[in-house]
Amino acid sequence: MHFRFEHLVLVPRERMFAFFQNPARLELLHAGWSHLRVLHHEPRVRVGAETWVEVTVGWVVPLVLGFRHLCFAPPVSFSEAAIHGPFERFIHLHEFDDRDGKTIVRDLLEISLPWRYGGDLALRRIVAPAIHHMLHHRAAALSRLVGDGTVARCISGVGPASER
């Protein structure tokens, strides 16, 4: 199943990409609406680097997902594929388009579940709504982080204590 989601952010593309290239900032993007914990990551995205996260599903089940970054083309795109977790295939391509000094942040995902975890049915009924929910909330969180200056502080190296 393919997903495509995009939204406009009032930040130049280079700065937006710089914010996204640190996996620790995933927790900032998910704060307040989803319990996400970054378990392992490198300081910045690079080809071959791994990022492991834990997403709590249904309040009690902590789903651990491991990703390996497949491509890195600053400031245009980067991508990762799942190497651990219940998904048969989970590829996420992040694209950043320049639009008159602003950025269109675009997410392209390709996901499939093995039959033993419900296959396409579970993907359509459970995973797809959760992905849509996640991407909408992340867009709102990103706009909020731009508005309150968090994105600017992170890029200038005075971000949250967890990054320093």
Place this chain on the structure above:
Amino acid sequence: MQTATYLLFLLGCLGAADIALFHSVAHGIRSHAESVGELVTHSLRGPTYAFLFLVIPNFTLHGWFAWGLLAVFVVDVAISIWDFSLEQKSRRFLGGLPGGEYVLHMLMAMVFGAFVTACIYDPRVGLAEPTQLAYAPAAVPVVLRLMLLVMAGLVLLSGIEDALAVLRLRGVAPRAALPPAISPPPQPTPAPERLHLPRRPAPAARESHPGGWMRAVLVAAGAYNLLWGSWVVFFPTALFRWIGVAPMNYPPIWQCLGMIVGVYGIGYLIAARAPVRHWPIVFVGLLGKVLGPAGMWWSLTTGSLPPSMAWVCFANDLVWWLPFALVLRRAIAAHLQER
């Protein structure tokens, strides 16, 4: 065994939730190299619980059989202690043992204690009685006994999957032991124009040993058949003494059956070398394993055989249905692909 059966069912449901939610979906420990030790303990628990799901609702155990049941409980407690001692290390890389799983384990330990107590105080488990194993269903709905039978098959399959995962993960370097990640300056790589990225890589061990699980299944089936067949040939009256029924009038017929079972074992070992190519051996084996229990069922309902003979079908036939069917399914898929 009424109370014990209900408690065992509850224990089975909690265990199934633990395996499905935490071991498989949440942490995926069957593909996690640090969890090999934990997987070994889980693989041992598979046959233990298959035995309990089969025996508790269906049989009375007296004498040495009752002591054997107590020994199974002791073994299970030892497995659990071993499991608990490994879990923290096994799950460290995955963020530690989830709180929900910890609570579930506590609940299971409490239910297990109640279950063991219910068994010990049940008159159908007679430690001081003369040794006898008799088929006598507990006073519970037939549906519950059938569900426990299904659970026996599933927990055994889960144990086999854990054992296969151990074999697959042997030699895979644990992530914790990998050198610390180096973070060089980002090197740009071409961005893909569309989302046509390579498929998720399969584990290296699986790539180098395609169909390894089929070989493991057939080697296990071959070894089992050879052992069973040899036992029947060399000790033709042992089984009858063991389950407390009169021996056959013509032991050579029974020994001949043992010889045929053993010869099938050689067939399975040959098939293990190339399971897809030798699928007819697997098919004939599965056919025998389906028709055998059917004949047993007919004999039990007509009273030709005593009920205590029925357990023979479990280890000889029922547990092999699913693995053999999966081998055949793989063979069919391979042949269709060739066409």
